[in-house]
Amino acid sequence: MKSSVAQSSPSASELHRLAYEMRISDLKMTYRAGMGHIGGDMSSMDILTVLYFSILNVNPNNPSDPNRDRFILSKGHCAGALYTVLAYAGFFPKDDLATYMQPLALLNGHPDRTKVPGIETNTGPLGHGLPVGVGAALGAQRRNAAWRTFVLVGDGELQEGSNWEAAMTASQYRLANLTVIIDRNRFQQGDAVSSTVEVDPLAEKWSSFGWHVLEVDGHDYGALQEALSSDGPRPPRPKCVVAHTHKGKGVSFMEDRAEWHHRVPSAQELELAVNELTEKRSQNESRLS
Amino acid sequence: MNHDCREAFAQELEQLAVADDNVVVVVNDSIGSSKVGGFRERFPSRLFNVGIAEQTMVGVAAGLANAGMLPFVTSASCFLTGRALEQIKADIAYSNANVKLVGMSSGMAYGPLGPTHHSIEDFAWTRAIANLIVVAPADSEETRQAVRAAARHRGPVFLRISRMGVPEVHDASYRFEFGKAHVLRDGEDVTVVANGVMVTRALAAAELLEAEGIDARIINMATVRPVDQATVTAAAKETRGIVTVEEHSVFGGLGSAVAEVVVEHAPTRMRILGVPGVFAPTGSAEFLFEHFGLTASKIAEAATSLVNADA
Numbered sequence: 001m002k003s004s005v006a007q008s009s010p011s012a013s014e015l016h017r018l019a020y021e022m023r024i025s026d027l028k029m030t031y032r033a034g035m036g037h038i039g040g041d042m043s044s045m046d047i048l049t050v051l052y053f054s055i056l057n058v059n060p061n062n063p064s065d066p067n068r069d070r071f072i073l074s075k076g077h078c079a080g081a082l083y084t085v086l087a088y089a090g091f092f093p094k095d096d097l098a099t100y101m102q103p104l105a106l107l108n109g110h111p112d113r114t115k116v117p118g119i120e121t122n123t124g125p126l127g128h129g130l131p132v133g134v135g136a137a138l139g140a141q142r143r144n145a146a147w148r149t150f151v152l153v154g155d156g157e158l159q160e161g162s163n164w165e166a167a168m169t170a171s172q173y174r175l176a177n178l179t180v181i182i183d184r185n186r187f188q189q190g191d192a193v194s195s196t197v198e199v200d201p202l203a204e205k206w207s208s209f210g211w212h213v214l215e216v217d218g219h220d221y222g223a224l225q226e227a228l229s230s231d232g233p234r235p236p237r238p239k240c241v242v243a244h245t246h247k248g249k250g251v252s253f254m255e256d257r258a259e260w261h262h263r264v265p266s267a268q269e270l271e272l273a274v275n276e277l278t279e280k281r282s283q284n285e286s287r288l289s
Numbered sequence: 290m291n292h293d294c295r296e297a298f299a300q301e302l303e304q305l306a307v308a309d310d311n312v313v314v315v316v317n318d319s320i321g322s323s324k325v326g327g328f329r330e331r332f333p334s335r336l337f338n339v340g341i342a343e344q345t346m347v348g349v350a351a352g353l354a355n356a357g358m359l360p361f362v363t364s365a366s367c368f369l370t371g372r373a374l375e376q377i378k379a380d381i382a383y384s385n386a387n388v389k390l391v392g393m394s395s396g397m398a399y400g401p402l403g404p405t406h407h408s409i410e411d412f413a414w415t416r417a418i419a420n421l422i423v424v425a426p427a428d429s430e431e432t433r434q435a436v437r438a439a440a441r442h443r444g445p446v447f448l449r450i451s452r453m454g455v456p457e458v459h460d461a462s463y464r465f466e467f468g469k470a471h472v473l474r475d476g477e478d479v480t481v482v483a484n485g486v487m488v489t490r491a492l493a494a495a496e497l498l499e500a501e502g503i504d505a506r507i508i509n510m511a512t513v514r515p516v517d518q519a520t521v522t523a524a525a526k527e528t529r530g531i532v533t534v535e536e537h538s539v540f541g542g543l544g545s546a547v548a549e550v551v552v553e554h555a556p557t558r559m560r561i562l563g564v565p566g567v568f569a570p571t572g573s574a575e576f577l578f579e580h581f582g583l584t585a586s587k588i589a590e591a592a593t594s595l596v597n598a599d600a
Contacts, residue, residue, distance in 0.1 A: 066357055114385050120355055122384040125375050131345040132380055135315075135352020135360075138337055142313075143356070162376075165342035169349065172340070 010053055012221040018088065019049040019221075020281035023250050024274050025097060026084040031270045033080075033101040035109060039260040041081035043185035043218070043245040044152060048085045050224040051150060060090035063117040069147050070120050070136045074129020075154040075183065076110040077262075083107050083116070091118040127160025129153060130180060134166045137178035137238075148230065151180045156188030158199045164209070170238040171210030178238040179228065180211075183218065185247040187258045206240040218243030250277050291454030295393060297429035298450055299324040301436040302361060306332050311359040312440070313337065317346045322452075323363035323393050343368050347376035351386040359387060359440060366392025366408035366449055367399075374414055381445045382421040389439045394452040395425070396485065396536030397569060397577045404568040408449075413541025415447045416514045422467050423514040425449040427488035428457045431511060434465035442467065451486045451536075453574055458488055458509070470517035476506035479592045480524035482547055483534040484510050490578075491534055493585035494592065501589075503596055516546040518554065525555035530595030532560045534588055536578075539563040558598055560591040 010018070023045055030036030052058070056069045073082050080100065087094045099105035106115040110124030121132045133151035140147055153163065170178055182202060186193055193199055203213045212235045216223040227241045247261070248254030251273040265273060306312040306328065313335045314325050320338065329336045337353070339345045343364065350360040362369065369392050370377065381388050392411055399406035415423045424439075424446065426432040432450060439446040446467075458473060465471075473488070474495050483491035488509045495505040506528055508520060524531055531551065533544035544561030551557055562583060569577050578584060 070355065112383070121351055121386070122379055125379055127344070128348060128376065128379055131348020131376070132352040132355065134339075134345065135349035136355045137352070138349065139353045139356020139358050142334060142358075145356075149352075162342075162344040162348070165339070165345040166348065169339045169342065169345055173337075 015049050015053060015221040017281055018053060019046050020250065020277050022049065022084045022088055024277045024281070026080050027265065027270060027273055027277070029084065029097050029100045030080055031265055032098065034264055035101055036080045036264065037077040037262045038254065038265070039187065039247040039262070040075060040078040040154060040183065040185065042249045042251065042254065043247045044075070044078050044183045045081050045249070046219045046221065047152060047181055047183060047224060047243055048081055050221055050228060052085050052089045054225050055228045056150070057147065058118070060118070063091060067145065067147050070133070070149040072120050072123070072129040072133050072149070072151045073111060074123055074151050075126065075157055076123030079107070079109060079111045082111060086116070086118045092116070126154070126157040127162035130163050130166040133178060133180070134170045134175065137170070137175040138173060140177050141173065141175060149178050150228070153180060153182055154188070155182055155184045155186065155199050155202070156193050156196065158182070159197050167206065167209045167211065174236045175238045176234050176236050179241060180238070181228070181241045181243055183245055184242050185245045187247040187256070187261065189258070189261045191258055202242050210237060211240040212237045213240045213242065215242045215244065218245035219249055250280060252276060291456055292429040293452060293454050294426060294429055294432040294450050295324040295452055297432040298391065298436055299327055301433045303328055303331060305436070305440050306335065309359060311357060313353055313358045313360050315339065315346050315350045315353065315360050315362045317341055317343050317364050317368065319364045319393070322365060323391070325363055343372035344376050347373040347390070348380050350388045351380035351384060354386040354388050361389045361391055363391040363393055365406070366395040366411050367406055370408060370411040370414050377415065377421070378418050382418045385420060385444055387443055388445055390445070390447045392447060392449045395449045396451060397574045398452045400573040400577065401571050403571065407569060409536065409538045409564050411449060412513050412535070412537050412543060413545070416541065416546065420445060421514065422446045422512065423449070424467065424512050425485040426511055427485060427509050428455050428459055430457060430459040430461065430463060431465055434463070435511065438465060438467055449485065453486050455486050456489055458492065465511070468512045468515040468517055470520040471509040471511070472506060472520065473509050474505065474507040476504040476528065478504045478528060479596050480506040480508060480528045480531045481534060481588060481592060482508045482510050482521070482524070482531060482543065484513065484543055485536055487534040487536055487583065490583065490585050491588060494588035497585055497589040498592055501593065503593060505592055510543060510547070513543055513546050516550060518550050521547050521550040522555045525551050525557040530558035530560070530598065532562060532588060532591045532595065534562045534583060536583065537563050539565055558595050560595060562588060562591060
């Protein structure tokens with residue numbers, strides 16, 4: 001059974017409205033916490049929205065169903081975005097979001113599967129998600145189970161060598177049930193990825209590692225749905241979706257600026273951001289209609 | 290007659306695999322050195338070789354556990370614990386993944402291959418991680434039972450297994466339990482605490498001490514974490530001092546674990562025998578044991594010094 005919203009196959013405009021509502025919630029939550037990673041939260045929000053409300057076969061009322069799809073947030077610092085999406089999908093009450101990073105809260109700055117329903121593995125140090133995803137996919141393959149595994153990685157995170165170990169292993173075992181999504185927002189904590197250690201050409205790299213590669217606009221709900229869907233021909237290879245995104249997406253003064261990796265807005269900046277996101281939430285952009 | 294504990298591990302693992310279809314093995318090209326060639330022959334689809342990639346090896350095991358499997362990771366302890374320590378911490382222990390980590394050929398068993406291949410830091414590294422049981426069996430019987438206990442326990446376990454042949458010190462009547470030390474020889478004068486391949490040396494030291502009229506208590510402390518506080522405290526109170534012996538650095542291992550209990554609960558004199566904070570010179574494991582004083586006579590000497598110390 002899919003999460004309640006996923007069952008109803010939401011339209012792109014519904015996903016858009018939801019994603020912007022969750023952006024506002026996440027920003028307010030981060031402001032209250034006084035800590036967080038807004039830039040990556042905003043760049044990955046549309047991907048997470050499509051996954052949880054349109055793709056993943058997960059049931060908030062039975063989060064450990066053995067036949068659920070697995071989603072692993074390898075870029076664990078974007079826990080704020082994941083918690084928001086999990087709450088909106090019904091895994092825990094939205095009111096709990098107010099506890100984000102408060103003393104003794106279940107919602108740590110990085111996700112903890114032993115405390116938060118819907119989390120598959122604890123992440124935070126980078127380069128951990130894909131190896132775990134490969135293991136989950138191997139388990140499903142061995143069982144001939146239909147469930148799929150999705151791993152969301154950052155682009156800067158690909159500087160971690162463990163990703164490339166795991167990419168080779170996934171290819172060796174022909175894990176067609178595994179999808180890695182790269183949040184290609186082009187920025188890492190301190191600078192542009194290209195000014196740090198460039199990870200391009202991503203498509204060529206993953207392709208040469210034996211993966212089936214797709215490139216999409218990571219803020220285009222329809223394109224994400226199509227790329228992440230299990231419909232259509234499935235080559236016997238793991239899938240890599242390079243999702244081209246913008247760090248800080250949705251708030252003009254945050255977009256494509258490295259300092260918003262983990263900066264927290266002032267009260268005034270929050271108000272500006274919320275106003276802008278509120279306006280965009282109700283926009284019916286032509287490509288969505 | 291000496292037995293290779295890796296053989297006992299492999300036999301027990303195969304028996305577990307027959308009984309439980311969820312038992313799988315993850316290796317980093319370490320099939321031969323982990324003695325899991327037999328497992329691969331019997332259960333080819335249940336052995337996952339990720340290549341020479343320790344971080345992925347441990348992460349993959351966490352993922353297999355997430356998928357409902359019961360993974361045993363078997364790899365040279367030096368690489369498993371050193372290269373993948375953060376995966377052990379985050380993916381296994383912190384995530385409470387039901388994974389059994391098996392560090393093979395531990396300590397200085399690789400001898401002249403040198404300090405890169407020695408794992409004399411693994412107790413210290415793993416013992417500092419929450420939610421991880423750390424065990425170094427002394428012989429084949431204890432290895433078999435520890436493997437079974439690890440499979441039964443729902444949660445992370447690290448087993449440290451030697452490639453050096455050791456004589457049996459336990460018989461089939463022995464009952465291994467995590468966190469429970471085994472008093473192999475009772476004694477009133479002094480205590481020797483050892484584990485792994487050092488247990489037989491501690492027992493030999495007891496013979497030497499007996500010839501001198503010293504009655505030594507010999508304790509096999511297979512579980513380094515959680516350490517058996519009651520047994521340590523009793524030994525500290527009932528004998529005149531404690532010698533610890535380990536195939537490990539003296540920093541952060543068995544001696545440290547025992548000392549942590551002693552200083553808080555029953556202060557007494559201790560001598561901590563192990564590798565004294567240096568990288569080993571070239572030599573076989575036996576040579577290095579002599580070199581670092583990890584022998585029956587040196588253990589007896591340390592014990593005698595505690596007995597003769599002023600009260």
